[in-house]
Amino acid sequence: MQAQIIDGNRIASQIKEELRDRLTKLHFAGHSPGLAVVLVGEDPASKVYVSMKARECKELGILSKQLDLPETVSEEELLKNIDYIQADPKVHGILVQMPLPPHISEAKVMERIEPDKDVDGFHPVNIGRMLMGAPGILPCTPHGIQELLIRSGNSPEGKDVVVVGRSNIVGKPIAAILMQKAKDANATVTICHSGTRDLAQHTKQADVLIAAMGRPQFIKADMVKEGVVVIDVGMNRVEDPKSEKGYRLVGDVDYEAVSRKAKAITPVPGGVGPMTRAMLMANTVRAAEIAFEKSQAKKH
Numbered sequence: 001m002q003a004q005i006i007d008g009n010r011i012a013s014q015i016k017e018e019l020r021d022r023l024t025k026l027h028f029a030g031h032s033p034g035l036a037v038v039l040v041g042e043d044p045a046s047k048v049y050v051s052m053k054a055r056e057c058k059e060l061g062i063l064s065k066q067l068d069l070p071e072t073v074s075e076e077e078l079l080k081n082i083d084y085i086q087a088d089p090k091v092h093g094i095l096v097q098m099p100l101p102p103h104i105s106e107a108k109v110m111e112r113i114e115p116d117k118d119v120d121g122f123h124p125v126n127i128g129r130m131l132m133g134a135p136g137i138l139p140c141t142p143h144g145i146q147e148l149l150i151r152s153g154n155s156p157e158g159k160d161v162v163v164v165g166r167s168n169i170v171g172k173p174i175a176a177i178l179m180q181k182a183k184d185a186n187a188t189v190t191i192c193h194s195g196t197r198d199l200a201q202h203t204k205q206a207d208v209l210i211a212a213m214g215r216p217q218f219i220k221a222d223m224v225k226e227g228v229v230v231i232d233v234g235m236n237r238v239e240d241p242k243s244e245k246g247y248r249l250v251g252d253v254d255y256e257a258v259s260r261k262a263k264a265i266t267p268v269p270g271g272v273g274p275m276t277r278a279m280l281m282a283n284t285v286r287a288a289e290i291a292f293e294k295s296q297a298k299k300h
């Protein structure tokens, strides 16, 4: 069987094109969206992610600002900077690139960001709204996964979805989104993790398998059923002397072998990654609209 390759770059471009009308309306109302990104330390992967986000903003005409802070910045100083940045009315969205150095509480940082400006969707208020199925800002990667499924013609409705991984940024929120009694969700969701007794027994049941483990090529062909739809969230660097950089990126799924059994599969790179950035742009536009709607309501 030749699997359908779910092209994250194509779907992400489509989503960004759809934002243009909304952006034009905001620009004309003098309310151009602005995104502020805070980077702490020198982590090379974080630097790459931040620069990719700035590039996407530029492409869409979204104003982006970046604050670089040293690895040694204190938690208090970081929180002060967050307060200062989000007080600027031109900043509609703010995100602090994770991971943070161990002396800074990520939970405290996430809670400091105003829920309406929380374009990462990690604030407990937004997480609560997501769980309740109420409108709010959804976390970028899980929301991007839902869009990948829908727009590739692989709706999760009524399907058995197995998520491997229970992190706060991918596993838990994708499960919460897909279990909602709502259009484009309504799936029966199982979450697996390192405490799962027989992982393969669960993954073999999946109509849709979402792998978010951070373990290179862990999911093998004998762990999935024929006709499965696979979303590979993993982004793992593995040594590759043939590559100029000395490494290459692979997912959590053994792509070559699993794609021979799957109905559809996302590649790594080019699957979930571009969707995460597209959903960040969508969240920034939404945050600017929320601020605009609030400012209009105040006037009346």
Ligand SMILES: NC(=O)c1ccc[n+]([C@@H]2O[C@H](COP(=O)([O-])OP(=O)(O)OC[C@H]3O[C@@H](n4cnc5c(N)ncnc54)[C@H](OP(=O)(O)O)[C@@H]3O)[C@@H](O)[C@H]2O)c1
Pocket: 141, 164, 165, 166, 167, 168, 169, 170, 171, 192, 193, 194, 195, 196, 199, 212, 213, 214, 215, 233, 234, 235, 236, 272, 273, 274, 276
């Ligand atoms: N493409 C993107 O935009 C994007 C965005 C975010 C993350 N990612 C990638 O996605 C992957 C996961 O990220 P994350 O932040 O969710 O990772 P994480 O916080 O490290 O969580 C990994 C999860 O996988 C589970 N796990 C690990 N080994 C397992 C095993 N052998 N069997 C069953 N479960 C296992 C862990 O279980 P326990 O809870 O029991 O420890 C944990 O819940 C990483 O490769 C990351 O780089 C990609």
